[in-house]
Every structure is written in structure tokens, then in C-alpha cells.
Amino acid sequence: MHIGIAGAGLLGRLLAWRLVRAGHAVQVFDAAGPAPVFRSQAPEQGYVPTAAGFTAAGMLSPMAELDNAEPGVAALGWRSIALWRQILAELPAPRPRLSVQGSVLLAHRGDAGAAQRVLDRLHAATLAPEWQRASPPELVQALDMAALRALEPSIAGPAQAWLLPGEGFIDTVVTMHALHADAAQTQWHWGQPVLAVDAGAGGGTLRLADGRVLAFDAVIDVRGVGARALAPSPLWGEGRGEGPAAPTEHTLPAPTPTLPQRGREHPHPNPLPRAGEGASQRDASAMGVRGVRGEVITLDCPGHGLTRPVRLLHPRHRVYIVPRSARQLIVGASEIESEDRSPVSLRSAVELMAAAHSVLPALAEARIERLDVNLRPALPDNNPRIECAGRRLAINGLFRHGWLLAPALVEQALQQTGWAPAIDTERELA
Numbered sequence: 001m002h003i004g005i006a007g008a009g010l011l012g013r014l015l016a017w018r019l020v021r022a023g024h025a026v027q028v029f030d031a032a033g034p035a036p037v038f039r040s041q042a043p044e045q046g047y048v049p050t051a052a053g054f055t056a057a058g059m060l061s062p063m064a065e066l067d068n069a070e071p072g073v074a075a076l077g078w079r080s081i082a083l084w085r086q087i088l089a090e091l092p093a094p095r096p097r098l099s100v101q102g103s104v105l106l107a108h109r110g111d112a113g114a115a116q117r118v119l120d121r122l123h124a125a126t127l128a129p130e131w132q133r134a135s136p137p138e139l140v141q142a143l144d145m146a147a148l149r150a151l152e153p154s155i156a157g158p159a160q161a162w163l164l165p166g167e168g169f170i171d172t173v174v175t176m177h178a179l180h181a182d183a184a185q186t187q188w189h190w191g192q193p194v195l196a197v198d199a200g201a202g203g204g205t206l207r208l209a210d211g212r213v214l215a216f217d218a219v220i221d222v223r224g225v226g227a228r229a230l231a232p233s234p235l236w237g238e239g240r241g242e243g244p245a246a247p248t249e250h251t252l253p254a255p256t257p258t259l260p261q262r263g264r265e266h267p268h269p270n271p272l273p274r275a276g277e278g279a280s281q282r283d284a285s286a287m288g289v290r291g292v293r294g295e296v297i298t299l300d301c302p303g304h305g306l307t308r309p310v311r312l313l314h315p316r317h318r319v320y321i322v323p324r325s326a327r328q329l330i331v332g333a334s335e336i337e338s339e340d341r342s343p344v345s346l347r348s349a350v351e352l353m354a355a356a357h358s359v360l361p362a363l364a365e366a367r368i369e370r371l372d373v374n375l376r377p378a379l380p381d382n383n384p385r386i387e388c389a390g391r392r393l394a395i396n397g398l399f400r401h402g403w404l405l406a407p408a409l410v411e412q413a414l415q416q417t418g419w420a421p422a423i424d425t426e427r428e429l430a
């Protein structure tokens with residue numbers, strides 16, 4: 001099939017990679033460029049937001065995420081970890097880094113009560129049948145200070161520690177680039193915002209901001225927060241289901257209602273949606289998505305010595321430190337109910353860095369490489385959703401665990417549509 005994808009973030013790149021390998025002709029349209037522009041390196045004027053997939057620290061924490069997600073959602077994470085192993089093994093060398101040696105949860109003395117409440121919540125969630133079907137047998141393990149030192153000698157300062165077996169991290173930036181590079185037959189269209197992704201008879205259309213309407217055999221909406229940010233328009237009625245207007249950094253022309261062009265590459269009849277159909281499809285495409293602000297800091301700290309991701313219980317933030325390489329670390333992340341993409345606040349930066357330094361003394365001499373802000377795409381119930389109607393597919397709402405869920409959700413979506421065979425995770429890795 002000729003497939004048109006709106007959005008080249010985490011989901012868009014993964015889908016393009018899978019679909020091209022399944023023999024489809026794929027075109028991807030994205031409002032931004034192929035490489036990330038991190039917030040502290042971005043121009044003030046005309047900033048086109050980068051995919052959240054680039055900003056993410058890449059924690060793969062099915063167990064710790066039980067504190068924020070339903071057991072069924074977190075259980076998808078174990079499947080994704082198995083899929084990431086297989087996907088990265090199929091990418092050409094040098095492969096992106098994936099590490100699953102467990103993660104470490106830490107608490108200072110004053111946070112012992114909060115720590116116990118989190119552990120109680122995790123324990124209760126692990127009793128759910130969905131979780132028990134999907135999870136590995138090992139559960140949270142308490143570590144005494146000697147055991148912590150043996151695992152992570154560079155950590156000092158916390159009063160309590162636990163190992164969360166099987167958790168890990170993935171290098172998000174390298175993986176985003178690698179999926180793009182390895183889906184070489186894909187036609188990538190950068191700087192091309194898509195205003196609407198509509199189903200039509202025998203296929204669907206992408207309505208571009210420049211007025212073109214392109215027809216495909218199948219269309220996919222994976223614009224994340226962008227599925228909503230461009231939706232409000234006088235042409236589409238009064239703020240249908242929209243929250244407060246989102247600040248958009250790039251001004252787009254209002255969509256011009258045009259007859260669909262016969263896509264030069266893929267001519268086939270593609271009538272405009274029937275009366276009433278377009279409205280419901282646009283609502284469906286938005287799914288009520290909102291952006292949740294997150295701030296992260298990238299540090300350069302040669303010889304930091306950390307090998308596993310670390311979470312520190314903190315009264316205000318879910319603080320984590322992810323060792324991206326022998327010298328680079330990511331410290332994150334705030335979680336603020338706002339669609340504000342302005343630069344990182346002093347308060348978040350100070351609190352996140354002070355918390356990280358309180359358990360990793362080597363950070364005292366780290367250098368701040370960059371500060372980044374992005375919006376996590378979240379739906380009203382904070383769960384992800386796959387919507388499949390005819391040849392129109394939409395996936396959204398990956399919220400704070402997109403890297404943890406994306407491969408399993410893409411697998412489910414491709415099984416529902418029948419557009420690509422399943423990945424065999426039992427196959428021996430290269």
C-alpha cells in the first residue's frame with residue numbers, strides 16, 4: 001500500500017521503519033526538521049517544537065511506572081522491552097544503547113514515609129491479573145548500603161535503596177536517528193505541518209498546511225500533542241471539545257477547503273468526507289489530547305560511574321538520573337499541567353539538579369550541556385489509545401512512558417490492521 005503518516009516523532013519513525021520493512025511505500029510528513037532543536041539551543045522566534053521523543057530521558061520502567069499508570073499499561077512495558085531488543089538488533093551497527101540491568105530507587109531519611117507509600121502502591125498494583133500475566137517473577141528488592149555500593153559505587157547520601165529488576169533505559173536521540181536512517185526507502189517531508197488526517201473511501205487523506213490534500217491507500221495520525229494544537233479553526237466550528245487555546249510557536253495559515261488532489265504518486269479516487277463525517281473524524285484525531293510540560297537537563301560528567309538509571313523520591317518531582325554514556329547523564333523531569341514550552345524555569349532546574357547531586361556527588365563538577373522542555377501527549381485518562389477505522393489509524397496519549405510503550409502499541413496496531421507481520425521476539429538476536 002501507499003501509506004501517509006502525519007508525524008515523524010517516536011511513533012512515526014517506528015511505524016515507518018516497520019511498514020517499509022513490510023513492503024509498503026511510506027511517506028512521512030512532519031512540521032519540524034529531522035534533527036532535534038533542544039529548547040536552550042532554539043531560536044526565540046519561529047521555534048518549531050521538536051518531537052517529545054528526542055527530549056525523553058528514555059527510562060524503561062514498567063515497575064516504577066505502576067505509580068502513575070494502570071497495571072495493564074505498565075505490563076505493556078515488558079513486551080516493549082523485549083521488542084526494543086529485537087528492533088535494535090536489526091538496526092545496522094553502531095546500534096543505539098539499550099541497557100536492562102535494573103534501576104535503583106532511592107530515598108533520603110526524611111522521605112521514608114513517602115517511599116513506603118510508593119512501595120505499597122507498587123505492591124498493590126503487582127497483584128492485578130494483567131500485571132501478573134506479563135511481568136517477570138522478580139519484584140522490588142530492598143538493598144542495604146553495602147549492596148547498593150556494590151551495584152553503584154558512585155551513589156552516596158540516600159538512607160534507603162531498592163533494586164527494580166528488569167528495568168533499564170534506551171538512548172532516545174540515537175534511536176530516533178537510527179530508525180530514520182534505516183527506513184531509507186521512506187519519503188520524509190520535513191517542515192510540512194499536517195492539518196487533518198481523514199478517512200475516505202478506499203483510503204484516506206492528509207490535508208497539509210499549504211492547502212494540498214494528498215490521497216493514500218491508508219493514513220496514520222501520530223502527531224502527538226500536534227494532533228490537537230492545530231485543530232482549532234473557525235472553519236471547524238466553535239472550539240469543539242478543545243481546552244484552553246494552546247500556545248503555538250509557528251503560525252500556520254488557516255486550512256483552505258480544497259478538493260483532494262489526485263496524489264501524483266498514488267492516484268485513486270478519494271472523495272471528501274460525507275456530511276458530518278469530517279467533524280467526528282477531526283474530533284477522533286484530536287482524542288482530547290493535552291500537553292504536559294516536562295523539563296530535563298543534560299549534563300557532561302566524565303567518569304560519573306553510574307551504570308543504572310536512578311530514581312529519587314522527592315516531595316515535588318519524580319527525579320531520575322539516566323546514564324546515557326560514560327560521560328553524559330540526563331536529569332529529569334518536572335511534570336507540570338501546562339502547555340507552556342518556554343525555557344526551563346530556575347526553580348525546576350535548581351530542584352532537579354540539587355536532588356540529583358544529593359545522591360551522586362560526582363555531579364558537583366558536571367557541566368550543563370543543555371536544558372530542554374517538551375510536552376508529553378496525554379489523553380484525559382492518561383492512558384494511550386489506538387483508534388482504527390477503515391484505513392485510518394491513530395495512536396496517541398503515550399504520556400510519560402512513550403518509550404516504554406511504543407513498540408508494544410505499534411505491534412498491537414499493526415496486528416489490528418494487518419499491515420505488517422509481528423516481530424518474533426523468540427528469534428536469536430544478532
Ligand SMILES: Cc1cc2nc3c(=O)[nH]c(=O)nc-3n(C[C@H](O)[C@H](O)[C@H](O)COP(=O)(O)OP(=O)(O)OC[C@H]3O[C@@H](n4cnc5c(N)ncnc54)[C@H](O)[C@@H]3O)c2cc1C
Pocket residue numbers: 006007008009010011012029030031032049050051052053054055056057058059060192193194195222223224225226227230293294295296332333373374375376377395396397398399400401402403404405
Ligand atoms: C521531558 C520528557 C521526558 C520523558 N521521559 C520519558 C522516559 O524517560 N521514558 C518514556 O518511556 N517516555 C518518556 N517521555 C515520553 C515520550 O517522549 C512520549 O510519550 C513520546 O515521545 C510520544 O511519542 P509520539 O510519537 O506520540 O509524539 P512525539 O514524539 O512528540 O512526536 C510527534 C511528532 O509529530 C510532529 N507533529 C506535531 N504536529 C504536527 C503536524 N500538525 N503536522 C505534522 N507533524 C506534526 C512533531 O513535530 C513530532 O515530530 C518523556 C517526555 C518528556 C516531554
